[in-house]
Each structure stands twice: as C-alpha cells, then as structure tokens.
Amino acid sequence: MAVLFAGKANAQVKVGVFDIDYMVQAMPGYARVDSLVQIYQRDSLGTEYQILNSELHRLDSTRKSDSAAGKSKAVLDYTTNQLQQIYGKLVYWQQYAQQKTQQKTGELAQPLYQQVVDAYKKVLVNRKYTIILKPQTYEAGFPIDNLFVTVAKELKLTELPQELLVLGDDPDAKPGTAGTGTSGATTRPATGTTGTATKPKQ
Numbered sequence: 001m002a003v004l005f006a007g008k009a010n011a012q013v014k015v016g017v018f019d020i021d022y023m024v025q026a027m028p029g030y031a032r033v034d035s036l037v038q039i040y041q042r043d044s045l046g047t048e049y050q051i052l053n054s055e056l057h058r059l060d061s062t063r064k065s066d067s068a069a070g071k072s073k074a075v076l077d078y079t080t081n082q083l084q085q086i087y088g089k090l091v092y093w094q095q096y097a098q099q100k101t102q103q104k105t106g107e108l109a110q111p112l113y114q115q116v117v118d119a120y121k122k123v124l125v126n127r128k129y130t131i132i133l134k135p136q137t138y139e140a141g142f143p144i145d146n147l148f149v150t151v152a153k154e155l156k157l158t159e160l161p162q163e164l165l166v167l168g169d170d171p172d173a174k175p176g177t178a179g180t181g182t183s184g185a186t187t188r189p190a191t192g193t194t195g196t197a198t199k200p201k202q
Helices: 002-006 020-025 030-068 073-091 093-127 147-154
Strands: 015-017 131-133
Touching: 015 147, 020 093, 020 147, 030 073, 030 093, 073 093, 093 147
Parallel strands: 015 131
Antiparallel strands: none
C-alpha cells in the first residue's frame, strides 16, 4: 500500500471501501432471496439427499441378495458400480450442496446484483476513486470513504446495517461530522438500521 501511494505522491489519492456482496445483502429484497434459498435447501436438496440414501440402501440390499442367489459377475458388477456412484455423491454431498446453493442464490439475487453494480459504476464515474478496498483489508483508523453510504444514496435506500455504516467516513458529510476509518461513520442514508450483513452462503 505504501509503495502504491508513493507512486502517486503528487496526485490526490482517493480511497474508498466497498463490497458488492455485502451491499446486495443489505438490499430490501435480499430477505426474500434468503428465504427462497432456505426453501430450496429444504425441499429440493433435502429431498435429493433422502432419495440418494434410499437408493444406497436399496442397491446394497440388491447386491447382497444377488450375491446370495449366485447371479453372474456382470450383474453383480453393474450393481456395485451403481452403488459406488451413489456412495461417492453422498461422500461429497456437502460440497455438492454448497455449490448448488451458491448457484441458486446467484440466480435469485441477480436482479439485486445488477442494481448494485449499476449504482456502483455511477459512483465510480462521478467520484473518481483511485483505490477501492474491501472491508477488513485495512487497519482500524485508516481514513477511508464509505462507499456503502454513497451507493445506498444512489439506490435511494433509507437505511443500512450498522456494521456497514462504521466502515469509514461518509464522503458527503460536512467536515467534523464524519467518523474516521473504522471508528464509526455517523451519517447514514436515513435513520434506522436493518439486520446484519453477512456474506453469501457458501
């Protein structure tokens, strides 16, 4: 960071903090996305897991009965191969479910992401920032503009979660009214706070 800033010693360096995922989760419509994802996990993924478990037990019983009945090696190998495929899916179920959940979340939240990206681009064009950092990538007390506040204004949001408000200074605040770095931004798009912002389910 020091090396990067040194190269711009004669130019005004504007540093902001922002994260598109955090901003999307602060959008009013994200609660519905989260609710639909939970339904998807319960109904679709939950049902798929139950079906795989049932099929695993069925194939295991079939293989044992076929073996006891002296059926051909080809028949036994076919059943064993199917059994191994299902067992493999169950072993890596957590990774599979995580991937499917991320895909579903991205699909449902796509309109929100588009709104946030469009607003963010407008802010960047108008404000001409040199560097944009993500939360938790800079030291507490580092002077930085809170672009969550600016983007929220562009989106005409009336509130933001408190943990986003304290990430830096409101770029539009009058001198002496904004917080410094992570010490707490005192200005929000409007009064009130929403629930906490978390990263997309992984």
